[in-house]
Amino acid sequence: MQKILGKYLAALLVAALLLTPLAALADTVSDDEWAAAVAADEQSTAGASGEWWNVLLLGCDSYTKNSYQRTDSMIIVSINQATGKVKLTSLMRDTWIPVPGSKGHRKLTELCAVGGPELTIRAINESFGMDISDYALISMEGIAEIIDLLGGVEVDVTEEERKALNKGLFDLSPLSGMEQLQQSGENVHLNGNQATAFARIRKIDSDYVRTERQRTVLLAMADKIKNGASAGTLLTIVTTLMGYVDTNLSLPEIMTIATVGMKLDLNSVEEFRAPADGTFESGTYDGIWCIKPNFEKNASLLHSFIYED
Numbered sequence: 197m198q199k200i201l202g203k204y205l206a207a208l209l210v211a212a213l214l215l216t217p218l219a220a221l222a223d224t225v226s227d228d229e230w231a232a233a234v235a236a237d238e239q240s241t242a243g244a245s246g247e248w249w250n251v252l253l254l255g256c257d258s259y260t261k262n263s264y265q266r267t268d269s270m271i272i273v274s275i276n277q278a279t280g281k282v283k284l285t286s287l288m289r290d291t292w293i294p295v296p297g298s299k300g301h302r303k304l305t306e307l308c309a310v311g312g313p314e315l316t317i318r319a320i321n322e323s324f325g326m327d328i329s330d331y332a333l334i335s336m337e338g339i340a341e342i343i344d345l346l347g348g349v350e351v352d353v354t355e356e357e358r359k360a361l362n363k364g365l366f367d368l369s370p371l372s373g374m375e376q377l378q379q380s381g382e383n384v385h386l387n388g389n390q391a392t393a394f395a396r397i398r399k400i401d402s403d404y405v406r407t408e409r410q411r412t413v414l415l416a417m418a419d420k421i422k423n424g425a426s427a428g429t430l431l432t433i434v435t436t437l438m439g440y441v442d443t444n445l446s447l448p449e450i451m452t453i454a455t456v457g458m459k460l461d462l463n464s465v466e467e468f469r470a471p472a473d474g475t476f477e478s479g480t481y482d483g484i485w486c487i488k489p490n491f492e493k494n495a496s497l498l499h500s501f502i503y504e505d
Contacts, residue, residue, distance in 0.1 A: 247276070247278075248274050248275070248276050248502055248503055249274070249275045249276070249277070249330075249452075250272050250273070250274050250275075250326060250327065250328045250330075250502070251272070251273045251275065251328070251330045251331065251332060251445070251453075252270065252271075252272055252273075252313070252316070252317055252320070252328050252330070252331040252332075253269075253270070253271040253272075253273050253331070253332055253333075254267045254269065254270055254308060254313060254316065254331060254332070254333040254334070255267060255268055255269030255270075255333075255334060255335075255336060255339060255410070256268070256308060256333060256334075256335055256336070257335065257336055264308045264309055264312050264313070264333075265308070265309050266289075266305045266306055266308060266309050267289070267304075267305055267307075267308045267316065267333075268289055268305065268336070268396060269286075269289075269395070269407075269410050270286070270287040270289065270304065270305075270316070270320075271284055271285065271286050271287070271410070271411070271414070272284070272285040272287065272320075272326070272328065272502075274502045275452075275453060275456050276456070277452055277456055280456055280459050280460065281464070281466070282456065282460055282464075282465050282466075283465065283466045283467070283468065283501065283502055284411055284414070284465060284466070284467050284468070285467075285468045285469065285470055285498065285501065285502070286407035286408075286410060286411060286467075286468070286469045286470070287304060287320065287407075287469075287470055288304070288403055288404070288407065288469070288470070288471060288487055289303065289304060289305035289403060290303050290304070290305065290403055290478075290485065290486050290487045291303065291304040291471060291476075291486070291487050291489060292481065292484075292486040292487060292488045292489075293307070293319050293320075293323050294319065294322070294323060295307070295310075295315075295319065296315065296318045296319055296322055303484075303486055304316070304319065304320075307319055308333075313331040313333055313442070313444075316331075317329065317331060323491045323495075324470065324491065324494060324495045324498055325495035325498075325499065326495075326498070329444075330443075330444060330445050330449065331443060331444060331445075332441070332442075332443040332445060333441065333442040333443065334440055334441050335440045335441075336366075336368055336392055336396075337368045337369065337440060338440025338441060339368075339388070339391075339392055339395075339413075340368035340369035340372065340388035340389050340391070340392045341368075341369045341370070341371060341388055341440070342388070342417065343369070343386070343387065343388035343391045343392070343413075343417060344369045344371035344372055344387055344388035345371070345429060345432055346417065346420045346421060346429065347420070348385050348386055348387045348388070348391070348420075349385075349386055349391050349413065349416040349417055349419075349420055350383040350384065350385055350386070350416060350420075351383070351384060351386060351391070351394065351412055351413065351416050352381070352382050352383065352384065352412075353377070353379075353380045353381065353384040353386075353394065354380055355380040356400050357380070357394065357397055357400065358377050358379070358380040358384075360397045360399060360400045361377055361390060361393045361394050361397060362376045362377055362393075364393040364396060364397060365389055365390065365393045366389065366392070366393065367389065368388065368389055368392055369387075369388035369389055369392075371387075371388060372387040372388045372389035372390070373387075373389070374389065375387065375389075375390070377390050391413050391416075392413075394409055394413065395409050395410045395412075395413045397409060403487075404469065404473075407469050408467075408469075411467055415462055415465065418462055419462055466501070468497075468498070468501045470489075470494050470497070470498050471487060471489035471490075471494050472493075472494060472497050475489055475490045475493045475494050475497065476488060476489040476490065476494075
């Protein structure tokens with residue numbers, strides 16, 4: 197089982213699902229179930245249709261079973277099993293979006309706290325014309341601890357970002373401490389708390405740029421685990437993260453993602469952001485600062501990006 201876990205956990209992270217599905221299932225799956233899932237996945241790979249499969253990746257401040265908070269990070273992970281392509285679409289947290297089942301609106305970031313991942317998915321589907329049904333959620337504490345267990349990550353950090361990062365440090369991972377970042381430049385080493393603070397910066401520029409930082413950290417983690425993490429480290433991560441994750445993905449679905457992830461060239465991952473530039477207005481409405489998109493235009497652009505139609 198250890199061999200299978202190590203192999204497929206690495207693939208999951210590379211596929212940009214941040215270990216969440218496997219960590220959620222690792223304590224409930226037997227060796228026989230793993231073997232059966234691997235066999236089923238190999239058969240399904242041979243007959244892959246080439247259709248795109250969208251999974252919503254959510255990052256929240258904290259998570260306990262049946263209790264959710266706001267999601268600062270929302271990324272649609274689009275996976276094509278036949279072609280091996282993976283695409284990442286960041287959704288703006290301040291998007292002013294209709295709340296399904298009501299006549300009101302809320303910021304997209306609030307919906308998980310109101311109705312869990314299911315309400316968030318339904319709102320995205322209805323407003324952006326998507327077909328998402330699957331999700332993987334991880335708390336910020338979990339992200340910070342993953343990074344520390346991987347030995348940190350390397351990203352480019354400007355001097356302005358370094359100063360903002362230090363102001364936004366939170367003690368999320370017990371492995372990091374609150375050490376201030378002293379260096380800026382290319383390939384700067386960040387521990388878990390520093391990398392999480394980097395991903396949450398927005399006061400120096402905007403939430404638009406913050407979504408880019410989130411994807412940067414995500415891909416840096418994928419690169420670290422694909423090019424150096426040992427099987428022992430991966431197993432430690434799975435054990436550690438069981439309390440930080442939530443997902444509705446089944447084991448066969450996880451194996452399908454893993455098959456793509458194992459072969460993925462990280463440099464080939466395409467990125468997008470919705471709402472896109474020029475398709476929204478921002479300002480204070482009814483005392484609340486938010487982003488008001490043209491959903492019709494954004495649905496068209498998002499479909500074009502993912503499905504290439």
